[in-house]
Amino acid sequence: MNTGVTSLAKLSEVSTLYPFAGFEPFFAAIAAVFFVAFIAKQISMDKQFHEEQLDHSSEAVASPAE
Numbered sequence: 001m002n003t004g005v006t007s008l009a010k011l012s013e014v015s016t017l018y019p020f021a022g023f024e025p026f027f028a029a030i031a032a033v034f035f036v037a038f039i040a041k042q043i044s045m046d047k048q049f050h051e052e053q054l055d056h057s058s059e060a061v062a063s064p065a066e
Helices: 024-060
Strands: none
Touching: none
């Protein structure tokens, strides 16, 4: 692979080396929103699962008061 750069003398004249340069904060914000939404969904699913487990466990095990 050849970049075409033979000298670093005029480095300031070299344009961006990858597409979407300057969009890093935008992409980071999208990733942060996705992360927060994903974690919130996981917490709600875990909470629902544990509540279902607690509801069904009372049917199988007799309470000490009975």
